[in-house]
Amino acid sequence: MRLAIVGATGAVGHELLSVLEKSSLKFDELLLYASPRSAGSTLKFKGQDLTVQVTPEGAIPADVILASAGGSVSKALAPAWVAGGATVIDNSSAFRYDDSVPLVIPEVNGEAALKHQGIIANPNCTTAIAAVVVWPLHQRFSVKRMIVSTYQATSGAGAKGMEELETQTHMVLHGKEAQASVFAHPIPFNVIPHIDSFQDNGYTKEEMKVAWETQKIFGDPNLIISCTAVRIPTMRTHSEAITLEFERPATPDEARELLRAAPGVEVRDDPAANLYPMPLTASGKYDVEVGRIRASLAFEGGLELFVSGDQLLKGAALNAVQIAEYLQEKGALKEKALS
Ligand code: A2P
Secondary structure, three states, X not given: OEEEEEOOOOHHHHHHHHXXXXXXXXXXXXXXXXXXXXXXXXXXXXXXXXXXXXOOOOOOOOOEEXXXXXXXXXXXXXXXXXXXXXXXXXXXXOOOOOOOOOEOOHHHHHHHHOOOOOEEEOOOHHHHHHHHHHHHHHHHHOEEEEEEEEEEOHHHHHHHHHHHHHHHHHHHHOOOOOOOOOOOOOOOOOOXXXXXXXXXXXXXXXXXXXXXXXXXXXXXXXXXXXXXXXXXXXXXXXXXXXXXXXXOOOOHHHHHHHHHOOOOEEEOOEHHHOEOOOHHHHOOOOOXXXXXXXXXXXXXXXXXXXXXXXXXXXXXXXXXXHHHHHHHHOOOOOOOOOO
8 A cells, every 4th residue: 555645744744754653554655745845855754764756746656645735736636646546635625515525533424434536535623623522422412502712823824834933932032023924913922813714704714614514524514603713822732612502401520421431532621630621731642632621601501611632633634644544444445546
């Protein structure tokens, strides 16, 4: 089985390499692609230097392609990769809302991946982190309404976002004025309630992604979801405050018990000991942390939660590799791509 990463030199590409080193996924060859800027550079994988190649215009000689070079690259090139026989697991938003493309979180709707027609979409990072926690609660209590406020790290904007936070923080601390480039405003010592473009309804696209994608992954178009997405000056890991209204009343104890048994979730909920989810503890962790679980004052029988999840991992690289592992476990990875 030949595996390729497109966008190997980026923030998610870097995490893909590290997740693959620890993964149970069996493959014989790993090919790395990026833009012409990175051609000929090398990246380490299991102690070996692998050379980065320019992403070709046409087919890629791999059976599975993990694509993480942005929506425009995927949109332009993925059809040719599929025509060449590859299965594409795409991190971008290019195909997420296409009815013929499954949008998959293995813990939630892994079986949807088996129905793919060449492309499987990986959800938006904010969606994935919330969904892995809300899904077990939805199954037991049936979510009616979900209200989300996010605290999103600069890594959501890729390596460039993290770099901007670091360099601009240095500048501000040395009395220089920071000029925003990746973000709409300077990010150091600021919070910016603007991620992705504004839509006609006043929400941003990032906020609408959480609604559209959660409905698709849960298979429930009637779920009412409202999100406010905010960029904060942290390096990596997104946090979210989530309010849930249910069809059937839930208690915090029932929720904790369910979530302790849920795959991909770590309950970190002992406020008396100052124990709750934070980017500081959730960064680099595969599981999404959940805590501050309490009865909602807004909805009778509802719950309030706080989650922190490494969005480069569960929100991107880890989920993509887990989809490939799932397909391999189910014997659903074909090895017939062009060489
Ligand atoms: P490069 O490093 O050569 O620019 P991030 O999300 O961290 O910004 O990373 C984006 C990834 O996508 C990088 O690996 C980047 O490569 C790659 N990339 C950007 N544009 C293209 C392109 N036109 N073709 C192939 N890869 C691209």
